[in-house]
Amino acid sequence: MSVSPKPIQTFRDDFTYTNSDYAIERFPFPFPEDAYRYSVNIESHKMPGVKDSVSEHFHDVDEHYLSEMAERDLVIKHRPSCCITLPHMDLACWDLIDLSMHHLSKDYPEHFSLEKTDDQWVWENRLLGLKDSFTFGDSSTLPLPPLEYIGRQLQGDIALMDQRDNSLFMDAGVVTCPADWSLAFDAGMSFSEWHGPVPFVHSEGIIDRALKFLMAIPQGGATRRLNWTLTINPRMDTSPEVYPDWGKDKTTVTPENVGDKVYLRVEMQVFDRMPRSNALMICIRTYLISMNDLVTNPVWAKRMHRTMQTLPPELVEYKGLTRFHPILVEWLSKYDVE
Amino acid sequence: MESAYDARIKSRPLYSPIVIRDNAAFHLFIAEESTEGQASGLLWIFNECQSQVKSWLGLSADDVLIFSKNMRPASVKSEELSLALSSLPLASQVYVSGSESFMWDMHNLLIDAGLLTEQVSLMTPTSSIRRVFCTHCYTVMEKVEHTPVTCQGCQRPLLVRDHFSRVHGAYVGLNVNAEDVNDIPEKEALT
Incomplete structure (x- = not known):
């Protein structure tokens, strides 16, 4: 079932964001077991995926499309450094344009169309009211720099990693809804430096194995994994840049408002090889669901409780949950009675 | 939080003793x-x-x-x-x-x-002073010796973390009292 995007809702200030019953049903709940375990949990992103799931299509265009694009516009205007392309990454950006326009126009022909005559392309995005003609590969023929141009039409953050010297380097990105990392600071870092602050993953060899896996991804071998954290209010922009705005939200959680205030934030991370540049694309798509909506599914409610209860203290700290974690576990416990 | 599990942030460079490369031109x-x-x-x-x-x-x-x-x-x-x-x-x-x-x-x-x-x-750095990049206003401060340090740009007290960018040659500074204005840790010398 393809849905038309809802009118614009907000991810800040008055927080009007909501999920429909359909969006709740297809939410990518990330916990496969009743206790927390760290794993790389990579699976194939082969198309088509399971019908109506978030991975049915390469890019999932859902009911929040217009809201997320409006939010992205706000962030880019306030913080231009959320779009960075180092000079050698221009070709990788065109790879992404090629990949995304082909997938979107094939998967959602009611919303997007692409006409090509040699390298003269005409792209229409009816959801945003765009129709642009350009010469493929010639950045001067686009109204915006290539990564910003396509990034403003895709839900989810994008990082383009250059592969060299036995590692991946984050040399381009459009990042407006990060889970607490700064593209401006982390640009140019290697994969393991970028993940430097994450606990466990280095000593357990997870980062080294993940890096080897990612560097070996071939063209057409897209893969995905889910990652998660918790966010107070449905706030997309939890970048460190604006931490002074959202940090204090963590102190507003009470036993009475947990269901409304605490959101499970799930990232579906998709990795694919770019054919011309050999860059690795990482698309980090963020889904948010309130605890009230989550516990409408009894299996999720029980599993959420057990996972939160067994979360190692280092991860509670690293994910920034310390101030409200006990209140959340207590609130969830009433959905785990047998 | 300092704990034993994996306290060293991996983006912080390690420096090995310098060895003369005899075959260099x-x-x-x-x-x-x-x-x-x-x-x-x-x-x-x-x-x-x-x-x-x-x-x-x-x-x-x-x-x-x-x-x-x-x-x-x-x-x-x-x-x-x-x-x-x-x-x-x-x-x-x-x-x-x-x-x-x-x-x-x-x-x-x-x-x-x-x-x-x-x-x-x-070589191993000759001192423990750091360049600090404020992640809120992008001000870059030189010769920082303590954490927290007040940002010269946005005036916020910044926790100086061990997360290091080789591109900026700097450590990241993050507002230390964003969650609770009164929660500012004691000043410590950087190492």
Whole structure:
């Protein structure tokens, strides 16, 4: 079932964001077991995926499309450094344009169309009211720099990693809804430096194995994994840049408002090889669901409780949950009675 | 939180003792001349280096050449320095000593000039002062000795973390009391 995007809702200030019953049903709940375990949990992103799931299509265009694009516009205007392309990454950006326009126009022909005559392309995005003609590969023929141009039409953050010297380097990105990392600071870092602050993953060899896996991804071998954290209010922009705005939200959680205030934030991370540049694309798509909506599914409610209860203290700290974690576990416990 | 599990942040560089690469066609020693750090370690290695093709550059942090040995004394700004570095012999080896931010600035200049990472050896930093990048207003502060430190740009108290960017030659600073204004930890010396 393809849905038309809802009118614009907000991810800040008055927080009007909501999920429909359909969006709740297809939410990518990330916990496969009743206790927390760290794993790389990579699976194939082969198309088509399971019908109506978030991975049915390469890019999932859902009911929040217009809201997320409006939010992205706000962030880019306030913080231009959320779009960075180092000079050698221009070709990788065109790879992404090629990949995304082909997938979107094939998967959602009611919303997007692409006409090509040699390298003269005409792209229409009816959801945003765009129709642009350009010469493929010639950045001067686009109204915006290539990564910003396509990034403003895709839900989810994008990082383009250059592969060299036995590692991946984050040399381009459009990042407006990060889970607490700064593209401006982390640009140019290697994969393991970028993940430097994450606990466990280095000593357990997870980062080294993940890096080897990612560097070996071939063209057409897209893969995905889910990652998660918790966010107070449905706030997309939890970048460190604006931490002074959202940090204090963590102190507003009470036993009475947990269901409304605490959101499970799930990232579906998709990795694919770019054919011309050999860059690795990482698309980090963020889904948010309130605890009230989550516990409408009894299996999720029980599993959420057990996972939160067994979360190692280092991860509670690293994910920034310390101030409200006990209140959340207590609130969830009433959905785990047998 | 300091805990035993994996406390060392992996983006923070580790420095190995400098070894002279005997097969290099040219040895260039670059030392930051400053009151905080002494380049005596590098000078000792320079004197130990038996090669006839070696040079010593003493630079201040703002990239001005103060003096040189085996090269005529000169005063060069960073663009001229870049030009000079790009004309080094192909198989050169460069050894750098100074504060951590100075060394990574030099490293990046050398990489831009066409050297490979393995051609650039960095010594253990001569002091524990840090360059700090404010993640809120992007102000870059030099010679930070303590955490928390007040940002010179946005005036927020910043926790100086061990997360390091080689591109910026800097550690990240993050508002320490965003969740609770009264929650400011005791000042500690950086190591």
